[in-house]
Amino acid sequence: MEQKRIYLDNAATTQIRPEVLATMMEYLSENYANPSSIYSSASSAKIAIDEAREQIAAAIGATHRNEIYFTGSGSESVNWAIKSIAEANKGRGNHIITSRVEHHAVLHACEYLEKNGFDVTYLPVDKYGMVDVDDLKSVIRPETTLITIMMANNEVGTLMPIAEIGTLLKQINAERGRENKIFFHTDAIQAVGHIPVDVNVLGVDMLSISAHKLYGPKGVGALYVRRGVKLPALIHGGGQERGRRGGTENVAGIVAMGTAAKLASSEMRAEARRHTAMRDDLIEKILKTIPYSRLNGHQEKRLPSNVNLTFEFIEGEGMLLLLDARGIAASSGSACTSGSLDPSHVLLAMGLPHELAHGSLRLSFGKDTAQKDLDKLVEVLPPIVERLRSMSPLWEEFQKTGNIDKLLGYAK
Numbered sequence: 001m002e003q004k005r006i007y008l009d010n011a012a013t014t015q016i017r018p019e020v021l022a023t024m025m026e027y028l029s030e031n032y033a034n035p036s037s038i039y040s041s042a043s044s045a046k047i048a049i050d051e052a053r054e055q056i057a058a059a060i061g062a063t064h065r066n067e068i069y070f071t072g073s074g075s076e077s078v079n080w081a082i083k084s085i086a087e088a089n090k091g092r093g094n095h096i097i098t099s100r101v102e103h104h105a106v107l108h109a110c111e112y113l114e115k116n117g118f119d120v121t122y123l124p125v126d127k128y129g130m131v132d133v134d135d136l137k138s139v140i141r142p143e144t145t146l147i148t149i150m151m152a153n154n155e156v157g158t159l160m161p162i163a164e165i166g167t168l169l170k171q172i173n174a175e176r177g178r179e180n181k182i183f184f185h186t187d188a189i190q191a192v193g194h195i196p197v198d199v200n201v202l203g204v205d206m207l208s209i210s211a212h213k214l215y216g217p218k219g220v221g222a223l224y225v226r227r228g229v230k231l232p233a234l235i236h237g238g239g240q241e242r243g244r245r246g247g248t249e250n251v252a253g254i255v256a257m258g259t260a261a262k263l264a265s266s267e268m269r270a271e272a273r274r275h276t277a278m279r280d281d282l283i284e285k286i287l288k289t290i291p292y293s294r295l296n297g298h299q300e301k302r303l304p305s306n307v308n309l310t311f312e313f314i315e316g317e318g319m320l321l322l323l324d325a326r327g328i329a330a331s332s333g334s335a336c337t338s339g340s341l342d343p344s345h346v347l348l349a350m351g352l353p354h355e356l357a358h359g360s361l362r363l364s365f366g367k368d369t370a371q372k373d374l375d376k377l378v379e380v381l382p383p384i385v386e387r388l389r390s391m392s393p394l395w396e397e398f399q400k401t402g403n404i405d406k407l408l409g410y411a412k
């Protein structure tokens with residue numbers, strides 16, 4: 001009998017839900033009208049889009065559904081927010097603040113701006129991958145126009161103090177005045193649908209979301225833009241998305257995203273509780289059974305579905321291949337960097353030396369992850385680590401000398 005594959009890479013993407021797929025199919029087949037047309041089938045498409053906008057707004061506590069703009073991906077939302085706000089406000093300042101552990105959509109958008117006359121501060125993080133709010137406060141300048149910090153890290157799962165930053169900015173902006181306001185964007189792509197997200201509690205001006213991280217389809221995202229924030233248009237066209245992102249709407253994708261967000265929100269509490277219990281149990285079992293293993297990221301302030309571990313003396317890639325051979329799909333970091341042999345920029349920013357940043361394993365649960373899947377992992381992982389270590393010159397050297405500090409070049 002073919003063994004069921006175990007998918008533990010939900011931070012890279014999630015499987016579309018059957019209910020979401022069904023809604024999507026309806027708008028790809030019978031309901032194909034262009035929402036801008038005026039006959040009745042078109043108005044039903046328009047109504048469906050508005051309903052999806054309402055569902056996304058509800059999932060993030062937005063006050064008005066018109067604060068939601070649909071985009072073609074999470075990366076698009078992030079790029080739009082960062083580049084457009086930076087450009088629109090460059091007359092009064094060219095300084096942007098972000099962190100060293102952001103997703104590449106944020107980091108590369110910031111690097112692009114740096115090539116175009118902007119000055120970007122990449123905040124360091126502590127050993128758990130968290131920025132310090134006082135650090136952030138100390139780097140704000142009169143010419144700062146934008147702060148962009150992620151809500152939950154996609155590699156190590158660490159939750160950032162977004163609400164605290166929002167509160168700080170509220171005070172700072174009250175002093176600076178409307179014309180000199182610092183805008184606040186968060187990449188909440190790993191958070192929405194998984195942990196509580198409320199734009200008013202967080203105090204953000206803009207927030208990015210992606211459908212395929214919450215059991216929706218790939219190729220559709222959304223950007224929350226607080227009422228009153230003047231975000232320039234991304235695409236000039238037929239006036240869709242209130243003139244800010246032209247192009248005939250991806251009706252099927254949008255409706256699917258709305259349904260996915262609604263379902264994820266309704267299941268979130270129970271699912272987060274279930275994942276947290278499985279997560280803590282898995283971490284405990286692995287750290288106990290595999291010597292020289294360590295948890296990356298914060299123990300409690302982390303996504304319920306994320307486990308990120310380092311196994312000293314071995315490379316993450318080898319582990320992924322052997323796990324794959326046992327029917328388990330996992331990741332060594334982000335999907336975008338796996339395939340390259342560069343160590344994770346997140347783990348390096350957290351202070352892990354190169355050798356350890358290479359040996360990490362990210363396991364991310366989804367709604368179909370069952371305890372027996374993790375039991376299987378706990379069973380197959382120790383012999384895999386043992387086998388890889390038996391082939392590692394570093395491990396051999398360590399067995400002989402017992403000197404880990406010298407080998408890894410850092411003090412433990």
Ligand SMILES: *Cc1c(COP(=O)(O)O)cnc(C)c1O
Pocket residue numbers: 011012073074075076078103105150152153154187189190210211212213219220221
């Ligand atoms: C997946 C992800 C993105 C990119 O979203 P896409 O929809 O794949 O473009 C950005 N940021 C984070 C934190 C992510 O996890």
